[in-house]
Amino acid sequence: MASGKACGEVERTGKWLCAVCKKGGGVNSIQGTMCAEWVHQKCSGLRGSLTSVAAAFKCKVCTEGAADGGNVELDLGDGEKLEGVKTFCYLGDMLNGEEMAGTTENFSSKSLALKAQKKILSGMASRGAANLVVDDVTGSVLDELYRLLRGHLNSRKEAEKVIKDIIKIVVKVGVLSLHNQFSTEEMAVARRFKTLFHQLAMTVVTFYRVEFTFDRTVLMKHLETCKGLLHKLIENHLSAKSHGRVDHVFGRLSDAGFLTAVYTPDSPLCPALSRLCDGLDKLLDDDVI
CATH class of the missing domain: 3.30.40 (Herpes Virus-1)
Structure with missing residues (x-):
């Protein structure tokens, strides 16, 4: 152009x-x-x-x-830079999973994730190669999380910000992983995070499917541990702004009022929670998380 x-x-x-x-x-x-x-x-x-x-x-x-066979510098945003390679890789393969839509009806986490990936990866390959495939199930899970947050907070703007922060964190961590930027010790932290996140997803589903099992302190403890591991993983790579996004996301998700509202029987939020759990079941069955 x-x-x-x-x-x-x-x-x-x-x-x-x-x-x-x-x-x-x-x-x-x-x-x-x-x-x-x-x-x-x-x-x-x-x-x-x-x-x-x-x-x-x-x-x-x-x-x-x-x-000269050299690489190009890749700008991750927020003052974070990474040396990029000439060979393009699909980010979705590593992840296993700025415009925002204006209404609940047309809000799409999948669309937002695609835009974020295009923006960050634009320096790695042609724009055509940046047309990535974002997992439909993961996108639907994020969409239902958005609906839960919006329903509880009564704020479209804040619900969108949480989802936007989740996607930015995941994309940036994925880019770092693609470029083998994590040390052996950090990869051990990443594996620990994945194990605990798997347990967290199973707990979320179990508390919904099995009556009288909900314990918000258990979920809060899982979320706090995952937050600490994620901070440790990105400590030497991403900026204070990215750490702030981590705190913002986990702060909202581990809020006692939010968790109680989500799991209250016959709550208006129950349909969204049901669909979210259906998506988590699919991701667990496919060993994505």
Whole structure:
């Protein structure tokens, strides 16, 4: 895509840094097809119309990096950076699982996850390769969690923020894992987290399926332990802002009032909890979590 007065399609690029000079992009800029970054015309080495070459333009950073076998730097956002590789991998394979929709009816965790993955992975491969497949069941579980949070908090904005934070954390941890950034000790923490999260999911389902078993202190303890392990896993890799997201998510999910409201018999939240448990059952059966 090209941006300029003579182009048929114009996009504001001032908030994006030029991939070459690192200054704000202006109206005479062109977008790289490999990195999806904007480049000033004067930094691109191009003369004449940008529109005629927009479909195949590759910036100097990408072409020179490919020529010398080097990698590109990947911006994770929030001041976090990671050296990216030229070979693209599907994030969903590692995970096992910013616009937000305006209403409950069209809110989609799957759509949000796809957007987050595209944004973070855009520097690793072409935009076409960034069209990732997000697991439908995991997306539906997050959608039901959103409905539970919105129903309890009576706040669409806050419910969306929790889901958005969950997705950002998962995507960033997935990217770090893809690039083998975790040490042996940190991988042991990750395995411990997965084991406890599996137990947490089973407990959530059991407390719903089996009458008179609900104990909110058990869920709160599981959530607190998982939070501590996640903080430990990302300690040497992600920013204080990401740690804040972890605290925000687990703070909401482990709130005693929220857990009590969710498991109250004949509560208006019961249908969403039922669907969430159906999704968790599927993820457990498929050994995704």
